[in-house]
Amino acid sequence: MASETVSACAVAHGEGEPGGETRTLVAVFASPVAEFLLRYGQDLGYRPVLFDPDPARVAGVEAVSVLPDLDGDTDVVVTDHHRDELGTxxxxxxxxxxxxxxxxxxxxxxxxxxxxxxxxxVAQPDIDRVHRPIGLDIGSRRPAEIAIATLAGLLADRNGRPGGFFGH
Known part of the structure; x- marks a missing residue:
């Protein structure tokens, strides 16, 4: 833990580089939250991918309409639970x-x-792999706030931490 703290401190002060892991963040369905999620996710070291099976919904936006290869370093966030394609x-x-x-x-x-x-x-154990709700409970209302809460939750989960304030 001590070397982890020193390393994080060095990176925060511009004296080191973050870990070299490759992470992918897939936002499913074009939405205002997806836009912020991918923008902020890239700043956090994710390779951002917008997936929407309906090309008409992503006109003028870089997106894929077929799911790319996804691996164990991929986090997937569905940003619209009202779409007909949700289940598939x-x-x-x-x-x-x-x-x-x-x-x-x-x-x-x-x-x-x-x-x-x-x-x-789909088998119940696979259904149970889908997290909901997602993100940290910070009272988010705006798309940018929802994206921040979601990314904070992903980072906490990835790092094996519960999220929240230190010492509480």
Whole structure:
């Protein structure tokens, strides 16, 4: 832990380089949150990818309409749980060895992804791999705030930390 702290301190002061890991962040479905998520994610060292199966929704934006190769260093965030393609997209994501998959949405209701995946015959253990709610509970309302909370949650999870303030 001490060398980890020294290393992080050196990087924060511009005296070192962050780890050389390759991480990919896939935002599923074009949305205002996806835009901020990918922009801020790139600053955090992620290779940003916007995936939307409907090319008409991403006119003028760099995006892919077919899921790219996804591996154990890939975090996937679904930014719109109202899309008809939700179940099929998640089924296809869960068939890959991604590190983390989550769906944005109100935590007081079961996510529509659960029924969508069940109707496609996805096994319950795979459905349980989908995180919801996602991100840290910081009272986010605006798309940029939601993206920050989501990225903070991803970083905490990736680093094996619970998130939140130090000492609380």
């Amino acid at each position: 997209v998640l089924r296809d994501v869960l068939a890959r060895p991604v590190r983390w998959t989550g769906v944005m949405g109100n935590p007081r209701h079961e996510g529509p992804h659960v029924e969508a995946l069940r109707s496609l015959g």
